Amino acid sequence: MITLEAVYLLMGAMLSGVTVVSARDTSNPRRWRSTLFWALWALLFLAGSHLPHALSGVIMLVMVATASAGLGQGTRESSTAAARAESVLRLRHRLFAPVLVVPVATYAGSVLLKGLMVNGAPLIPAAQVTQVALGLATVLGLLTALLVIRPTASAPVVEARRLLDSVGWAAVLPQALAALGAVFAAAGVGQAVSTLATTYLPLGSPLAAVTAYGVGMALFTMVMGNAFAAFPVMTAGIGLPLVVQQYGGDVVIVTAIGMLSGFCGTLMTPMAANYNIVPAALLELEDRHAVIKAQIPTALILLVANIALMALFAFRVPVPLMPGR
Amino acid sequence: MLPLIGILIVVAGFALRLNALLVVTLAGLATGLASGQSFIEVITLFGKAFVESRYIAIVWLALPVIGLAERAGLREHAAAAIGQIRAATAGRVMLVYLALRQATSALGLVSLGGHAQMVRPLVAPMAEAAAEQQHSSAPLSTSARDRIRAMAASADNVGLFFGEDVFVAIGSILLIRGFLEQNGIIVEPLDLARWAIPTALVAFAVHGARLLWFDRALRDTSRADASGDTTERDA
16 A cells, blocks of 8 residues: 555655755855754654654754744756756757656546555555655656656756755745644634624625625635635634525525635735745745735735625625615 | 634734744744643644644655756756747736646646646746747846746636636535535535636636736836836836
């Protein structure tokens, strides 16, 4: 049986390689901080499933402290423009192959591996198929790259280190945010927000209720960084009791578009780090919030559109969007 | 209301642009302590959740592949390939990607994209090359380059978010169905997915139009740069 654990070991191996390259890079002015940071992350992938949770928590705190002190970045170029130009002439369109193998193999893998049985047991646990498929696809992509490009043996790890250093601690942020979500859930943050919303929002008409639900979904998603966390809270607090039950809104239309209103919030929040902050780091943008700024106009227009769609279609008699005088 | 202290810390921390990793950790610690747990309990809960969330990070396994391809000149090659298409502009390149991303996501093919997999190695260099070609092959200013890259990332997000919900077996549709079922309401995933279509169309129209307008904004910026007027660029 192949489980997520195998993919974690792979990730641990890659990060261990990154750690070694970091430790040997004298061009990084803060190389020991970077080395410590990647080494601890590698440790959590290799041994995290067996460590006491309290120890993992302490390791995470040390990682955060190291990142707050500031990580460095090596300045040595791993390839020259001339070498790249020469390699482009040699490889041409074959260069696209390794990069395209990863998404295509991830998709093929998640379809083909689902339900595959070996000796009466699933080869991969159903809930982990997509992640395991992604892990296998990256291995396939790496093999393709090795065959097509024929780099030196150390190049894959050196290149992974170059990219990971340019992303920096933001690489860990999505994982930390998911952990924060678990802490929020355990502390009852959702209930507190729901109580606040229903106590203080004006909900006296169908349009007001629909607006409160749509805006509430967007705002709470911005806070939690995830529409999935906001949906049960806001729908139990406003969507079902008010929009559906009190004003007779269609439950399918209200909940479907309510979720999409939450996605508008996802476009506007740094808490959705893997969509908004990580790409800014990955694309080496000076402003970490540049992606969010690019998305805000679209998100706001779509939020208004969602509320209008709910008001127009969820009720047997459309709700007037402009209150009459 | 005490658990809400974590939310306050998050909002304040991001507003002050503190290190996001630090802000998130402090918010978690404060929330746990405010809800009456001991420090050890909070650390344990945080550590457990952090370890159990490792699956989110495995997308980084693609880095050696992307890095090797970049070292072999993938970005330069992608840019050169776009440079041969005369009609290509930054906005049009990103519009095509938005359409592809949204259409494939609507078919459930959400893994055929992503910032590490597609935007950094292919979409962003192509859009940048198209913009350079359009503006008489002059190198882009840093701010113009960053704006193109940010728009390329936004095309991936908008296409994904407002495409995937049209597919019946995606997480959000299943979550809605499961939540309603717990509340005694049975709905068909297909009906939920159908009601994602109007928003999907609006999303494509709005963001697509913004991408095309973006070409004009870039042109104005580069004119302003050329005439030595940099006020626009810094705005």
